[in-house]
Amino acid sequence: MKTKITYKKAGVDINKANDLIEQIKPIVASTKRPGCVGNIGAFAAFFKPNIKKYKTPLIVSATDGVGTKLKIAQLADRHDTIGIDLVAMCVNDIITCGAEPLIFLDYFATGKLESPVMKKVIEGIVKGCKEANTALVGGETAELPGMYEKGSYDLAGFGIGIVDEKDVIDGRKIKEGDLVIGLESSGIHSNGYSLVRKIFSDQELKKDKALLNEILQPTKIYVKAILDIIKSVQVKGISHLTGGGFFDNIIRILPEEKACVILKRSWEEPQIFKTMQERGNINAQEMFRTFNMGIGMVLVVAKKNAWDIRTALSKRHNIKSWIIGEIIKGQKRVELIES
Numbered sequence: 001m002k003t004k005i006t007y008k009k010a011g012v013d014i015n016k017a018n019d020l021i022e023q024i025k026p027i028v029a030s031t032k033r034p035g036c037v038g039n040i041g042a043f044a045a046f047f048k049p050n051i052k053k054y055k056t057p058l059i060v061s062a063t064d065g066v067g068t069k070l071k072i073a074q075l076a077d078r079h080d081t082i083g084i085d086l087v088a089m090c091v092n093d094i095i096t097c098g099a100e101p102l103i104f105l106d107y108f109a110t111g112k113l114e115s116p117v118m119k120k121v122i123e124g125i126v127k128g129c130k131e132a133n134t135a136l137v138g139g140e141t142a143e144l145p146g147m148y149e150k151g152s153y154d155l156a157g158f159g160i161g162i163v164d165e166k167d168v169i170d171g172r173k174i175k176e177g178d179l180v181i182g183l184e185s186s187g188i189h190s191n192g193y194s195l196v197r198k199i200f201s202d203q204e205l206k207k208d209k210a211l212l213n214e215i216l217q218p219t220k221i222y223v224k225a226i227l228d229i230i231k232s233v234q235v236k237g238i239s240h241l242t243g244g245g246f247f248d249n250i251i252r253i254l255p256e257e258k259a260c261v262i263l264k265r266s267w268e269e270p271q272i273f274k275t276m277q278e279r280g281n282i283n284a285q286e287m288f289r290t291f292n293m294g295i296g297m298v299l300v301v302a303k304k305n306a307w308d309i310r311t312a313l314s315k316r317h318n319i320k321s322w323i324i325g326e327i328i329k330g331q332k333r334v335e336l337i338e339s
Contacts, residue, residue, distance in 0.1 A: 011145025083124025171253030185296030
């Protein structure tokens with residue numbers, strides 16, 4: 001008699017996945033904000049934006065992951081903050097054009113579904129969504145035996161926001177003499193981890209809890225602070241320092257014939273970057289093109305507004321900031337100089 005084959009025996013447990021969805025529904029529901037329509041679990045998610053306050057509303061979208069930082073989280077068996085990183089990478093991109101993030105969806109893929117692990121990941125995503133005032137409206141859980149080894153999983157996120165066309169921040173108004181404000185990061189954030197894992201071995205990370213805590217520090221979410229700032233003060237350009245660091249991100253908001261000069265020693269560089277540079281024997285150019293070096297977000301503003309913006313960031317949002325550079329006339333580029 002032939003052995004009966006089932007989907008479960010093939011490695012996919014539908015009942016387990018359904019049970020998990022029921023468990024996380026109340027957690028996900030806690031991210032609801034005005035505009036949410038319907039319940040988690042439908043084939044598609046609905047959201048009704050308040051477009052009355054927009055003359056010409058534009059929908060803004062972003063998608064991202066957290067890279068090989070996942071490998072370190074899985075190595076440490078710590079899954080409660082990686083979801084914050086996932087949300088941060090998307091909403092921080094959306095806010096760069098002045099848009100308000102509205103909704104977020106996640107994609108979780110694994111070889112074998114482990115409910116406690118996924119629940120912790122979702123709890124992190126929920127925490128990030130609350131921090132950004134963004135509703136988690138749905139997602140996808142994929143159990144893919146044969147695609148991922150035991151204990152590993154992958155994450156991706158997708159966010160949607162809205163902005164009035166007249167309020168879009170795209171760098172076109174940047175002028176010579178404008179100042180560059182750098183907002184402090186919470187550490188490495190979610191880029192450059194393939195290099196981090198070359199510098200620090202898995203064995204070292206397992207032994208050094210303080211180092212592990214530093215490296216797994218979740219990405220700072222800047223949404224509320226920036227939405228608050230742009231209500232009353234003009235911000236001409238915003239750059240999220242992710243992959244490509246200073247060179248490949250700031251240049252994306254520069255107009256033609258405008259260059260950005262960054263003063264390398266104008267802010268407090270966290271020790272972790274100094275340690276990595278020394279341990280890896282990495283030159284400054286490579287460091288500033290790979291990591292955020294302690295600056296997670298950059299704002300380009302008129303000189304007359306810089307002090308008010310920095311004061312608001314500090315007093316209302318507890319975010320440190322520094323004047324880290326200036327816009328000059330010249331070939332479109334980002335230049336690092338000693339201050």
